[in-house]
Structure formats: C-alpha cells, structure tokens
Amino acid sequence: MSSNNNPDWLADDSQHVWHPYSAINSGLPVFPIESADGVRLKLSDGRELIDGMASWWCAIHGYNHPVLNAAINKQLESMAHVMFGGLTHQPAVALASKLIDITPEAFQSVFFSDSGSVSVEVAMKMAIQYWHTKEQPQKQKFLTVRGGYHGDTFGAMSVCDPVTGMHSLFANSISQQFFVDVPTRGFGETCNDDDMQPMQAALEEYGNNIAAVILEPVVQGAGGMRFYSADYLNRLRELCDEHNALLIFDEIATGFGRTGKLFALEHCEITPDILCLGKSLTGGYMTLAATLTTNEVSQTISNGEPGLFMHGPTFMANPLACSVALASINLLLDSPWQENIGRIEQQLKQELQACTTLESVKEVRVLGAIGVVEMKQPVDMKTLPQQFVDEGVWVRPFGKLVYLMPPFIIQPDELSILTKAIYKVISKI
Numbered sequence: 494m495s496s497n498n499n500p501d502w503l504a505d506d507s508q509h510v511w512h513p514y515s516a517i518n519s520g521l522p523v524f525p526i527e528s529a530d531g532v533r534l535k536l537s538d539g540r541e542l543i544d545g546m547a548s549w550w551c552a553i554h555g556y557n558h559p560v561l562n563a564a565i566n567k568q569l570e571s572m573a574h575v576m577f578g579g580l581t582h583q584p585a586v587a588l589a590s591k592l593i594d595i596t597p598e599a600f601q602s603v604f605f606s607d608s609g610s611v612s613v614e615v616a617m618k619m620a621i622q623y624w625h626t627k628e629q630p631q632k633q634k635f636l637t638v639r640g641g642y643h644g645d646t647f648g649a650m651s652v653c654d655p656v657t658g659m660h661s662l663f664a665n666s667i668s669q670q671f672f673v674d675v676p677t678r679g680f681g682e683t684c685n686d687d688d689m690q691p692m693q694a695a696l697e698e699y700g701n702n703i704a705a706v707i708l709e710p711v712v713q714g715a716g717g718m719r720f721y722s723a724d725y726l727n728r729l730r731e732l733c734d735e736h737n738a739l740l741i742f743d744e745i746a747t748g749f750g751r752t753g754k755l756f757a758l759e760h761c762e763i764t765p766d767i768l769c770l771g772k773s774l775t776g777g778y779m780t781l782a783a784t785l786t787t788n789e790v791s792q793t794i795s796n797g798e799p800g801l802f803m804h805g806p807t808f809m810a811n812p813l814a815c816s817v818a819l820a821s822i823n824l825l826l827d828s829p830w831q832e833n834i835g836r837i838e839q840q841l842k843q844e845l846q847a848c849t850t851l852e853s854v855k856e857v858r859v860l861g862a863i864g865v866v867e868m869k870q871p872v873d874m875k876t877l878p879q880q881f882v883d884e885g886v887w888v889r890p891f892g893k894l895v896y897l898m899p900p901f902i903i904q905p906d907e908l909s910i911l912t913k914a915i916y917k918v919i920s921k922i
C-alpha cells in the first residue's frame with residue numbers, strides 16, 4: 494500500500510488490534526474502509542469495491558440503507574439500551590412476534606442474545622435443561638456431522654468440525670461430542686437407510702447421553718460451503734424422535750432468504766425443536782441473534798427445576814438492534830426477494846461455470862445467493878485479497894473456497910464484475 498494510503502492508525506492496527514482469525518503483526522493486508530453504500534465499500538484512498546461478501550453474509554440489503562438508518566435513528570430518540578432483566582420494551586416484543594409469525598408455527602418463544610455463537614450456546618443449554626427437567630440429566634452431549642461450523646465460543650466450538658475447528662488445541666477445555674461423517678447426498682437428492690446409517694448407529698449407541706443433534710440445515714457454511722440433501726433432515730427428525738434427542742437447526746448463515754427460501758428448513762418437510770438465527774437478522778447493521786423454540790421445550794424448562802432458563806446476557810434484546818432487525822425483516826418481506834435470489838442464482842450458475850474449465854478448480858456449486866468455487870489447493874491469503882481489491886471487488890476466500898454471498902440488492906452488471914474478477918484472479922493460480 495502506498496504511503497498516502499497508510500496513515501499512522503494503520504500501523505497501530507497492525508501492532509495492537511486483533512482481526513478475526515489473525516495474528517498481531519501478521520503482515521497480512523487489511524484494507525482501511527472509509528464508508529459503505531449500497532453494494533459498494535469505499536476504501537480510504539477513494540477506490541470503490543463491489544462487495545461479494547455482504548460482510549460475512551449479513552448485509553442482505555446492502556449498506557447505508559435509508560430505511561434501516563431511519564429505524565435506528567428513530568429508536569435512538571427514545572433509548573439506545575436498557576437492561577432486559579425485569580424490564581421490557583416494544584422493539585423486543587415486536588421483533589419476537591415477527592419471528593414467531595414468519596417461522597413454522599411450532600416456534601413460540603424467543604431468546605435474544607448478542608451473537609450467533611451465543612445463540613448456539615443458548616440452544617445447547619436449552620436442550621440440556623429440557624432433559625434435566627425430564628429427569629434425564631445424563632443427556633448432556635451433542636451429536637452432529639463433521640464439516641460444520643457453529644461459532645467460536647466453547648460450546649459452539651465443541652460441535653464445529655474437530656479438524657478445522659482445531660479441537661486438539663483446546664483438548665482439555667472443550668467438551669467431547671459425537672460426530673458422524675458429512676452427508677453424502679447432494680441438495681435435491683433423496684436419502685435411503687444406508688445414508689442414515691451413521692446417524693442411526695450413533696444414536697443407538699450414545700442416544701442415552703445425547704441431548705440434541707445440531708446441524709446447519711442444507712448448507713454447511715464456514716465449515717466448507719457444502720450443500721446437502723434436505724431429505725437427510727427429514728429422516729434425521731424421525732431418528733431423533735425415536736431416540737429421544739432434540740433437533741437443533743443452526744440457520745445463522747442460511748436464514749432470511751440466502752438459500753432461496755426464507756429459512757433453509759423450508760426445503761424439508763419437518764421442523765426442528767430449536768432454531769438459531771443471527772447474521773442477517775439485523776440486515777448486518779448490529780449484532781443480534783435469536784434462539785427460537787417450541788412450547789414443549791420452553792414450558793418444560795420453565796415449569797421444571799430450577800424453574801428458569803440459566804442465561805441472561807447484559808445486552809439481551811438491545812432496542813437499537815431489535816428495531817433495525819424488525820425494519821430489516823419488513824424490508825426483506827416487502828421486496829421481491831425470491832425473484833432477486835432466483836436471478837442471482839441463475840447468473841451465478843451461468844457466470845461461474847467458466848471457472849470449471851480451469852485446471853486449479855475442483856468444483857463450482859451454486860444454491861440461492863451462494864456461489865462457490867472450490868479449488869484443488871488452499872488459496873494464498875497473502876496475495877489473493879490484494880488481487881481482488883485491484884480488480885475493484887471485495888472477495889475474501891478461505892481455505893480452498895473462493896465464494897460469493899452478495900447483498901440481495903446486487904444488480905446484474907455488478908454481479909458480473911464479481912464473477913469476472915473471480916475467474917481472472919483464480920485463472921492465474
């Protein structure tokens with residue numbers, strides 16, 4: 494970066510500030526951002542980048558949206574925050590009601606928390622407390638599939654892929670959970686008994702100790718960007734019922750339209766017992782997550798011993814976050830979001846197809862507004878981000894995956910710039 498783009502605070506950043514999955518003084522580039530508007534990020538040197546990441550899949554309406562800005566400004570006039578213990582406010586209740594309205598009827602209660610990881614912790618604790626109340630306190634373990642990602646706190650981390658989640662690093666601190674192999678049937682395929690055999694065997698062997706099965710429905714996101722059979726989830730529901738395990742869906746990445754349905758669970762014919770939402774819940778404006786559950790789970794916990802659910806974050810149901818979340822959901826539902834996602838899906842399919850001709854590419858796959866180019870080898874994060882920036886786009890690969898999850902408002906010409914940049918940059922690998 495030239496010196497006029499490198500003010501002193503950038504040196505401070507490098508020396509003192511951790512970034513996600515980073516080292517202090519790593520020498521890896523970080524790009525200073527001045528502002529963001531629509532699908533464009535503006536760097537401090539004035540260059541504009543078309544955003545292919547939606548800020549880790551959250552900014553579904555793009556940036557600086559007048560409706561979302563207005564929601565926050567209006568809420569600011571009355572209060573930015575107030576504790577949620579013993580007090581309540583309209584933004585939280587209105588948002589909870591909205592979430593109950595737009596999710597399957599079974600979900601009747603909502604627990605707000607600060608981040609996706611915490612909403613997963615909450616889901617896991619709900620499952621444990623449920624079985625405790627049912628006089629099965631030995632049911633404290635979780636079963637999941639390899640290749641998942643559920644967050645970075647200890648409970649959430651314990652159900653992330655053991656290898657990519659580096660469980661060995663935290664071996665004496667992390668709970669040991671049960672894992673089966675990634676589902677092999679692809680999206681749109683049906684499953685047979687053989688496909689379910691690993692899950693069935695694990696539930697038969699360890700079911701007595703399993704509080705819940707947790708997974709990301711249909712799309713494994715940060716664990717590998719894999720799409721798998723919705724029928725696997727239909728059959729999993731039956732197995733969970735047979736073996737007295739709750740079913741938790743983590744829709745933190747897939748919720749709010751990303752896969753072409755409002756929630757990925759709509760690709761299947763069943764509902765889980767607990768549902769985690771986060772990321773695009775606030776349209777990417779503020780950090781907020783929600784764990785939804787059924788009357789059966791919430792009433793059991795509430796009526797049992799100790800008669801309360803053991804979790805209560807300081808910033809629970811922050812009014813600014815709840816207000817902007819409600820505005821974001823209404824904005825989404827009032828927009829032609831299905832058309833937008835369908836259009837993005839078709840264009841990604843057409844334009845990323847070219848990448849399949851490259852020697853370095855293993856596979857291209859697209860579902861909804863998710864376009865993935867899986868490389869044969871991990872990409873070089875020292876050089877690739879800079880190359881994308883030089884092409885005028887913001888694309889941040891991880892491992893072998895170069896992918897796009899753009900804001901839903903992206904226009905065809907802007908999306909083409911992203912897909913062309915991907916082809917151009919990876920064709921040099």
Ligand SMILES: Cc1ncc(COP(=O)(O)O)c(C=O)c1O
Pocket residue numbers: 608609610611613642643644645709714715743744745746747771772
């Ligand atoms: C499916 C899933 N669950 C949980 C999380 C963790 O969310 P957060 O980063 O908000 O803690 C993520 C984040 O990428 C995710 O994709």
